Every structure is written in C-alpha cells, then in structure tokens.
Amino acid sequence: DTVVMVRRNVFNILEDARIERIGRFKFPGVSYAIEDLNEYLYTHTPEHENANEIDVLMQMLLDFVSVDKIKRALTGDLADVWDKIVPLALKAKYSDTCSDCYRYTKKIMSLLKRFIPENEDVESPSQKPDNIVGSLQDINAGTGEIPGTNSGIKVLIVSEQQSGQNAGSAAGTGTGAGAGEDNGSGENSTDARGKPVEETNSLQKEDNGLLAMLIQALNISFGEHIQDQGDDAFDQKVAADIQEMAANDYHIDTMYGDYDCLEAYVAIKADVAPVTQSLKKGLKNILNYNTDEMSRYLHSGRIDSKSLGRIPTGAICAKRVEKSDETDLNITVLTDLSGSMNGIRLESAKKACIVLQEVCRSIKIPISILGFKESSRRRAKILHFGDPRLRGKFAYTGIVRMTASGGTPLGESLMYLPRFLKKQQEEDKLVIVITDGEPNGGPGLSKAAVTEVSKTAKVYGLAIGEGRANLAAIFGARYIAIDSLDKLPRELCKIIEKNLFRR
Structure with missing residues (x-):
C-alpha cells in the first residue's frame, strides 16, 4: 500500500533526525561529524526534475530535519502545506520518545495524504548509506595518527578527488586504515577486528566513496573545531568589552x-x-x-544625492516610499x-x-x-x-x-x-x-x-x-x-x- 510506504518513510526520516539530535546532545564529540555528513549528503543528492508532489515534499522533509534548509521554494498549495509541516517536523525531531515522534508523523501524514497517488510509485528520499566498513582503526582527530604506532604513520588526509583512488591502494599495501600486518607465522593477516585482510580489502574497494565521504567529514569537522575555539575567544573579548560599561553603578x-x-x-x-x-x-x-520604481510623474525639482530621484519643489506630484x-x-x-x-x-x-x-x-x-x-x-x-x-x-x-x-x-x-x-x-x-x-x-x-x-x-x-x-x-x-x-x-x-x- 502506497500510504503505508509513505508513512514508514516519513517516520524513518523523523526518527533518524531525533536519534541524531540525541546523539549530538549526549555525545558532543560526534556533533561535527554528524552535521558535516548531513551537509555532504545534502549537497550531493541530485534533484529529480520530474518528481511528483509527494516525492518533493518527502525529500524536502529529509533535507529540513537533517540540515535545516531546503533546495527549492514552493508556491501555492504546496507552500501552505509545507508551512504547516515545518513546526510538526521540529516537534517530532525534538520529541523525547519514539511514540511522540510517531504521533507527529501521523499529523504530518494527514497533511500529505491528498498528495499520495493511488496508482503511481513513490520514490523513497535519499537516505544516508550504511557504513559496512566500520571504524577499522582508531584515529586521532587532532594529529591524524593511529594511536599505538611508533612510526608516525598517518591516515590518509586527502582531497575528495584523490580519496577513492588512495583508499584502495592504501588497503592493498598495508599502510592505510584497515590494512593488516604480517605476523611472521605464515598465516593470513588480520585487521584490528580480527577479520582477514582479503575480506577487509574487498569491503573497502566496494565502499571507497563512503570512505572518502567519512574522511572528508572528519577533516572538515576538525577544522570547525579549531574555528569554534577562535570564535569562543572572540566572544570572551566581547563580554569583557561589555563589562567595561558597568562602571560602579550597574551590575x-x-x-x-x-x-x-x-x-x-x-x-x-x-x-x-x-x-x-x-x-x-x-x-x-x-x-x-x-524601490527601483521612480516617480514617473516628476518633471521638475532637484535631484537627491542619495536616492538619485527627483525631490518636488512645490508642484503636486506622486509620493514615493523610499527604502x-x-x-x-x-x-x-x-x-x-x-x-x-x-x-x-x-x-x-x-x-x-x-x-x-x-x-x-x-x-x-x-x-x-x-x-x-x-x-x-x-x-x-x-x-x-x-x-x-x-x-x-x-x-x-x-x-x-x-x-x-x-x-x-x-x-x-x-x-x-x-x-x-x-x-x-x-x-x-x-x-x-x-x-x-x-x-x-x-x-x-x-x-x-x-x-x-x-x-x-x-x-x-x-x-x-x-x-x-x-x-x-x-x-x-x-x-x-x-x-x-x-x-x-x-x-x-x-x-x-x-x-x-x-x-
């Protein structure tokens, strides 16, 4: 049933956003990675030109609860419905329980139901890909080094264009994240989780795009962390400047x-x-x-230096509102x-x-x-x-x-x-x-x-x-x-x- 499928997709979108919000709140260290991953997916998800109304609304809902912005401006009836969906989506995202999230899902469905076609397929909005590679090595986000190694080997910090190529070669040579080590006994090498290197390498080759995306998110998030430290220091200077106005008469x-x-x-x-x-x-x-429309009825009067419009000097003329x-x-x-x-x-x-x-x-x-x-x-x-x-x-x-x-x-x-x-x-x-x-x-x-x-x-x-x-x-x-x-x-x-x- 199409309605059931749409309801399931809407609920999954809202529940994913709720779980991500809780993760950011309870574990601030992952906040940057979540935000940057969502931003990456938002910018790399293509728009479907011939999508029907329900597909458009579902994709907009996913974008809104993930990155708090949308790619297109709606008009007419769709705009009115979207204005009603926005507060419900926010309440679902900030619900304390899954049941509350589902309650707001049903309210959103009551608004979407009239846009669901009876005999047409509805596309599921682009969801986040599953990470089947996992964290094969622990990485220090500050230095890019693998803890416990004395060789100073660093993980690949590369551009997006190079990451897919280098990730595969690093796995094959044993110098990158997820590479195995020869134990000298003639047995097959294993990775940090005990899996055979051959299996790990095959997974990496299949998911180089995901690996590149995660590396990029890590690099960007660390850059934002440094920026936030600078912003906090600037805000402390602003606070000190405000404190100077206290003199002796105000607290x-x-x-x-x-x-x-x-x-x-x-x-x-x-x-x-x-x-x-x-x-x-x-x-x-x-x-x-x-504001660009000048008073076309003015044929005399001086020119105002700021607005470059004519200023009446006495004759009856049209009045213009100037911004x-x-x-x-x-x-x-x-x-x-x-x-x-x-x-x-x-x-x-x-x-x-x-x-x-x-x-x-x-x-x-x-x-x-x-x-x-x-x-x-x-x-x-x-x-x-x-x-x-x-x-x-x-x-x-x-x-x-x-x-x-x-x-x-x-x-x-x-x-x-x-x-x-x-x-x-x-x-x-x-x-x-x-x-x-x-x-x-x-x-x-x-x-x-x-x-x-x-x-x-x-x-x-x-x-x-x-x-x-x-x-x-x-x-x-x-x-x-x-x-x-x-x-x-x-x-x-x-x-x-x-x-x-x-x-």
Whole structure:
C-alpha cells in the first residue's frame, strides 16, 4: 500500500533526525561529524526534475530535519502545506520518545495524504548509506595518527578527488586504515577486528566513496573545531568589552548560550514557528517593495544625492516610499526579568525575544537582547543574552537562561541604555522594552528615562501584563499592548516598517 510506504518513510526520516539530535546532545564529540555528513549528503543528492508532489515534499522533509534548509521554494498549495509541516517536523525531531515522534508523523501524514497517488510509485528520499566498513582503526582527530604506532604513520588526509583512488591502494599495501600486518607465522593477516585482510580489502574497494565521504567529514569537522575555539575567544573579548560599561553603578552579567542551551532554544523556536514565519513573510513583503520604481510623474525639482530621484519643489506630484539601508538600523530588546514576570509572562517574553532574534538574523538586522532585574548594591542588574558581534555557534541561545526575581527597576535600567547605544555604529537605533508595566516607584522615573533614551533611539513599550495604564503613561503613543503572541507579528511589522522606511 502506497500510504503505508509513505508513512514508514516519513517516520524513518523523523526518527533518524531525533536519534541524531540525541546523539549530538549526549555525545558532543560526534556533533561535527554528524552535521558535516548531513551537509555532504545534502549537497550531493541530485534533484529529480520530474518528481511528483509527494516525492518533493518527502525529500524536502529529509533535507529540513537533517540540515535545516531546503533546495527549492514552493508556491501555492504546496507552500501552505509545507508551512504547516515545518513546526510538526521540529516537534517530532525534538520529541523525547519514539511514540511522540510517531504521533507527529501521523499529523504530518494527514497533511500529505491528498498528495499520495493511488496508482503511481513513490520514490523513497535519499537516505544516508550504511557504513559496512566500520571504524577499522582508531584515529586521532587532532594529529591524524593511529594511536599505538611508533612510526608516525598517518591516515590518509586527502582531497575528495584523490580519496577513492588512495583508499584502495592504501588497503592493498598495508599502510592505510584497515590494512593488516604480517605476523611472521605464515598465516593470513588480520585487521584490528580480527577479520582477514582479503575480506577487509574487498569491503573497502566496494565502499571507497563512503570512505572518502567519512574522511572528508572528519577533516572538515576538525577544522570547525579549531574555528569554534577562535570564535569562543572572540566572544570572551566581547563580554569583557561589555563589562567595561558597568562602571560602579550597574551590575552587568553576560549570559550567552552554549551547547547545553540548544535543545531548549530549538523547542521554543519550533513552538513559535508559525509566528516567526508570519513576521518574516510580512517583513519580506516590506523589503521586496519595488524601490527601483521612480516617480514617473516628476518633471521638475532637484535631484537627491542619495536616492538619485527627483525631490518636488512645490508642484503636486506622486509620493514615493523610499527604502532606507537596512544596515543603518540596530534593534535593542530590553526585557523585564522582575519577580512579577514569573510564569506565563516570562515564557511569553522568551518567545517574543526568540521570534525577534530569528527574524532579525534572517534579514540581517543586528539585534541585542538584554534583561534587567533588581540589584542589592547597584542601581540595577543588566544581563546580556545576545549581541550581534558574537561568533560562537550556540551563543545566540542564551535567551533560554532568562529567570525572573526581585523588583522592577525599569527607569534605572533604561538609563543604562544611552551608554550601550553609544557604541552602536548604525545611524538609526530602535529600542523595544518588554515589561508588565509595574515599575518600582511608579511611572515618573521611567517616563523621564524614556525621554532621555529617545534622544538617541526610538523607544517602544510592549505590554504583556496588566499594568497597561502605567505603560501608556510611560511610553505614550509608542506603547503597544500584546494580548497574545499571534498579535506580535502585525505590531512588529508596523514598528520595523516605520524604521526601515522614511516617507
């Protein structure tokens, strides 16, 4: 039955991704190899031009859960279905049990069922090949040497083009991985696992392509390891630079993410995926506005040096929306982490921050994520969870470390921003404050702080609690009440559109 076969393939795809995710989490040492192997398979899997809809969707599902990207853009009905599949696939990948993964498989099948042909064969998506060679020798990933040998013999570190040829010759001469040694007794040589060399050599000759692929993945993964070490050192310098802004009146902590934060971050990211997609879609519509179309009704007026378009000097003419350079905008999010934010409010704040961060990263707008709470000895405690300068692979996941406690020094925390914003190079600065609207000492100090920050940035207040009267008094016209995350994309589109464009 075709439906059964498709369901089995979909479940295998999702369960493989779930097992790989658990392997990366519990054994970080294999993370690089898994990622690079998936990337290699993604780039070397050919696309079938005449594939039917279900084949396309299954291959896209495999690519998405393996490398978090797809090769083609869908349109129409397929695009709508794919948008619904994405959050379900992420939830299946991050399920704790096989039964949960199967539950999401059935939900995905309910979306795919109408695309399954009754009388046509459905191709299975290209899966990862089985490794029938195995690890015949232990290899030091740092030096490329085989442990226990005094001769300094190294494994073949070769290019992809040479690997197939050299792997076979190395096996035959006894100098490569999997080669046997003569024990001097006249008996057949054996490899590290006790198998006859002839059998091992035949396996290697049959699977030179797989061996080359694994060697390449090992080489690339070690290079990434060295790169990660350099990135971590750079991030430490960024943290030290931020600490210098503390002076004597603020307690500053850097709370960047690491590998341990990844699973929790991706789980929230999957939960808010529909909201993120909605905001991305809205902003892409804004960014794709036909900015090249000049006002064709202008026949007089001076030429603007920046836009090279005519500027009216008095005559009635058409009005043109002009897009600003995205690199001139920098967004800073300041999140209330006081005790009153505990529970659902804190979870909503985390989700809002992740939505904002994911969207800004996708459209290349620098964004900083900050939090504030009460400090026993200083004006306020400022926590930095994200910074656009960070290079670490998992540094952006620090948002999941947010916790709530203490009072709400909103005004004092806002007064920290001018010194922080001063270091930003972008011309336009946007500050979004997420709070429940219950500041220490009433709204007076906070309102004065907003006025001060407004000299260098546009300040918006997002209310996710019940203290809306206070926030309306503090932020004035730039106060926005967010009843639910579903409302967030529309409101944020309005905010960012106003700051990406000038009329």
